[in-house]
Amino acid sequence: MSTFRQAAATADVAWRSRAADQVLDSRRRRRYRVSTFVMVLVVLVVWSVQVTIIDDTDWERMGSLQSVLAAAGEFLAVDWALFPSLAGPAVETLMIACLGTLLGVVICVPAAWFGALNITPYKPVTYPLARLMMTLSRSIHEIVWALFFVAVVGLGPLAGIFAIAVRSVGFIAKMSAEAIEDIDHGPVEAIRAVGGNGFQVMLYAILPQVLPQVLGVIIFEWEINIRRSAILGLVGAGGLGLVFFRQLNTFNFAGVTAVIIAILALILLGEVLSYFARKAVI
Amino acid sequence: MAGSAGRATALQWRRFRFPQSLIGHGAWIAVLAFLAFSVDHLEIPLERIPDMLGRMWQVLASRYYPPDLAYILDRDYLDYVVETIQMAYLGALFGLLLSVLLGWFGSFNMTPSRRFVYPVARLFTMGFRAVHEMIWAILFVSILGFGMLPGVLALTFFCAGFAGKLFAEEIEAIDMGPVEAMRAAGANLFQTVVFGVFPQVRVAFTGISIYTWDVAFRAATVVGFVGAGGMGWYLKRAVLQIETERVAAIILSIVALVIVSEIVSAYARDRVMRMK
Numbered sequence: 129m130s131t132f133r134q135a136a137a138t139a140d141v142a143w144r145s146r147a148a149d150q151v152l153d154s155r156r157r158r159r160y161r162v163s164t165f166v167m168v169l170v171v172l173v174v175w176s177v178q179v180t181i182i183d184d185t186d187w188e189r190m191g192s193l194q195s196v197l198a199a200a201g202e203f204l205a206v207d208w209a210l211f212p213s214l215a216g217p218a219v220e221t222l223m224i225a226c227l228g229t230l231l232g233v234v235i236c237v238p239a240a241w242f243g244a245l246n247i248t249p250y251k252p253v254t255y256p257l258a259r260l261m262m263t264l265s266r267s268i269h270e271i272v273w274a275l276f277f278v279a280v281v282g283l284g285p286l287a288g289i290f291a292i293a294v295r296s297v298g299f300i301a302k303m304s305a306e307a308i309e310d311i312d313h314g315p316v317e318a319i320r321a322v323g324g325n326g327f328q329v330m331l332y333a334i335l336p337q338v339l340p341q342v343l344g345v346i347i348f349e350w351e352i353n354i355r356r357s358a359i360l361g362l363v364g365a366g367g368l369g370l371v372f373f374r375q376l377n378t379f380n381f382a383g384v385t386a387v388i389i390a391i392l393a394l395i396l397l398g399e400v401l402s403y404f405a406r407k408a409v410i
Numbered sequence: 411m412a413g414s415a416g417r418a419t420a421l422q423w424r425r426f427r428f429p430q431s432l433i434g435h436g437a438w439i440a441v442l443a444f445l446a447f448s449v450d451h452l453e454i455p456l457e458r459i460p461d462m463l464g465r466m467w468q469v470l471a472s473r474y475y476p477p478d479l480a481y482i483l484d485r486d487y488l489d490y491v492v493e494t495i496q497m498a499y500l501g502a503l504f505g506l507l508l509s510v511l512l513g514w515f516g517s518f519n520m521t522p523s524r525r526f527v528y529p530v531a532r533l534f535t536m537g538f539r540a541v542h543e544m545i546w547a548i549l550f551v552s553i554l555g556f557g558m559l560p561g562v563l564a565l566t567f568f569c570a571g572f573a574g575k576l577f578a579e580e581i582e583a584i585d586m587g588p589v590e591a592m593r594a595a596g597a598n599l600f601q602t603v604v605f606g607v608f609p610q611v612r613v614a615f616t617g618i619s620i621y622t623w624d625v626a627f628r629a630a631t632v633v634g635f636v637g638a639g640g641m642g643w644y645l646k647r648a649v650l651q652i653e654t655e656r657v658a659a660i661i662l663s664i665v666a667l668v669i670v671s672e673i674v675s676a677y678a679r680d681r682v683m684r685m686k
Contacts, residue, residue: 134603139594152491154479159476166552172499173500173503174497174500176496176499176502179493179496179558180493180496180497180500180559180561180562180639181500181558181559181562184493184558184559184639185555185557185558185559186555186556186557187581189555190554190555196553196554197556199552199553200553203416203549203553208481219451220451220452221447223451223452225591226444226445226448227448227449227452227454230445254579263669263672264665266671267628267664267668267669267672268631268661268665268668269629269631269664269666271632271635272632272645272661272664275649275657276661277570277643279469279473279654280462280465280466280469281462281466286452286453286455289452289454294671332442353540355540356542358542359542359544359545361542362635362636366452372548376548376552376615381552384549388541390543391540391541392537392540392541396540397539408434408437
């Protein structure tokens with residue numbers, strides 16, 4: 129550092145020494161900024177650990193490390209006898225995911241249409257409306273959506289289907305709207321030039337261009353929806369989640385593990401199916 | 411003449427030939443049949459759905475409106491909000507630390523051993539991802555008891571799976587030139603990762619980390635529902651007491667917080683990307 133400054137001084141050029149000062153200053157400022165940032169992070173970590181882990185945990189109830197390991201060990205056994213009775217709920221979970229995705233796609237059509245800047249019907253109103261729909265859909269967790277729909281339509285798969293549909297609108301509509309914004313405008317103008325109306329433009333010029341991309345997004349979301357529908361039973365929407373909760377409430381931990389294995393198998397099946405579906409689409 | 415006309419109609423162009431077209435249409439018909447069968451199997455009352463949609467507004471207007479805003483501006487509730495943020499922060503931090511390792515070991519080009527470490531890391535990443543964060547929360551609550559520690563651990567596992575996969579993909583996409591140069595110069599495994607890989611993925615990792623924090627916060631607002639601390643516990647209590655106006659207020663507060671965190675994370679990611 130000082131050799132740098134000496135060199136600048138011996139060169140005896142005023143602007144060069146000034147430039148060196150500036151470089152050193154900016155480096156020093158950068159170092160201060162980084163170290164302040166790191167300090168803030170560390171303080172936040174310490175504070176959070178103090179509040180969430182040390183103060184809030186009921187250490188007496190948890191007991192020694194051995195008792196924790198014993199409690200965890202109860203989940204290691206698998207209740208194989210439960211599997212035959214899991215087939216029905218597993219199929220139900222898959223069906224809730226499929227129908228939820230389908231309904232979500234239906235709701236997505238207007239959301240993507242309004243939310244794409246280049247085709248939105250009336251920009252000051254419809255564009256913010258669609259964006260609001262997408263944000264609301266994505267920001268509320270599926271459990272909360274399911275609670276709401278259980279209150280409205282009652283217990284059962286329908287509440288789960290609605291919850292999953294509404295929850296998946298945000299992502300599918302956002303990706304579709306972005307795909308629509310990126311289309312090539314040639315076909316749109318060609319259809320307009322031969323006298324096509326707005327509906328025909330959408331059907332023949334826009335849809336064919338975005339279809340592969342949108343189908344890919346739908347398949348991706350369907351895969352996630354299987355994961356989501358497997359837990360909606362917690363709030364009364366049926367399927368594997370209901371069995372899971374029942375096993376947990378009767379303290380049959382081996383049964384809980386069995387349900388988790390069934391969920392994993394279902395997700396694996398979904399991943400295999402989505403692999404083939406994606407290959408067929410693209 | 412007639413023959414050539416017949417041939418012209420016979421030469422119609424088709425996108426798919428016989429076997430593919432059959433498979434394609436068959437798959438569509440199978441999907442539709444499955445969907446129709448599911449509607450039947452789940453006993454969905456289709457004729458009552460329009461009625462239900464009408465009732466939805468009625469329920470919203472009569473029971474969930476007006477939201478009990480005084481309830482969420484209460485000191486206790488705000489404390490819980492802060493705790494939720496802290497839980498998300500810690501969970502995301504621990505998860506990210508774990509996922510850096512998972513991403514390194516689970517990337518095909520940089521893994522220390524393709525035979526043994528790579529499959530194990532991939533398996534762990536997949537397992538963390540496949541199990542929903544609520545199930546992690548339930549498992550940890552039943553092992554460790556109520557409180558925020560199970561919530562932090564559930565979020566840790568969730569974030570490790572979420573970010574681990576993205577990190578691994580990012581590492582697999584790097585330019586191998588610097589890595590090979592480091593190897594040729596005699597650097598060991600650790601030095602290659604720190605000086606060959608890390609500078610290339612630094613910006614992407616920062617972006618992914620910010621996004622992971624955002625997602626973790628969204629999950630943290632509800633893990634309390636099964637007893638893992640945070641605002642979810644308030645939500646569950648209000649739901650069980652059928653205090654619908656409070657439920658509405660809590661949901662509103664969750665939406666507001668998530669939107670704020672989304673704006674902050676979008677701004678931070680934008681800044682990071684521009685620093686590149």
